[in-house]
Amino acid sequence: MTKVQHFDADGNLTGTSVSTTPSRWDEDSRVYELAYTEYLDGLCECGVPRSVCMDPKRVWKVDFRVGNRCQALERVQKAKQKQDAELEKKNIDTFPLARKWTAEDVTAQYGEGIWTDDGEDSQS
Numbered sequence: 641m642t643k644v645q646h647f648d649a650d651g652n653l654t655g656t657s658v659s660t661t662p663s664r665w666d667e668d669s670r671v672y673e674l675a676y677t678e679y680l681d682g683l684c685e686c687g688v689p690r691s692v693c694m695d696p697k698r699v700w701k702v703d704f705r706v707g708n709r710c711q712a713l714e715r716v717q718k719a720k721q722k723q724d725a726e727l728e729k730k731n732i733d734t735f736p737l738a739r740k741w742t743a744e745d746v747t748a749q750y751g752e753g754i755w756t757d758d759g760e761d762s763q764s
């Protein structure tokens with residue numbers, strides 16, 4: 641239910657309108673939605689709860705994994721940056737922010753490995 645009060649130019653209350661739009665959330669969904677929103681609000685940018693990330697008593701052993709899809713994307717993006725730099729030297733505009741990158745899984749066509757736009761496969 642939404643209640644809206646209306647006023648004239650002098651600020652006098654001239655009426656109230658009430659609209660009832662059926663909610664697409666039932667009560668249970670709303671509870672879960674609220675809990676999920678609170679959970680997301682409590683996360684640090686690194687993806688763990690802020691209370692864990694900011695805990696001064698914790699010690700962290702840091703490591704990383706390489707995502708092959710991410711690596712393939714970065715490989716092609718870096719090559720494109722080099723091409724762009726060459727074009728910009730010749731006063732040819734490039735629009736890198738307009739590129740919406742995609743990565744299609746072509747394992748079935750090309751076999752296992754990392755696909756790059758120059759056709760090179762390299763094992764990680």
Ligand SMILES: [Zn+2]
Pocket residue numbers: 684685686687688693694
């Ligand atoms: Zn963090």
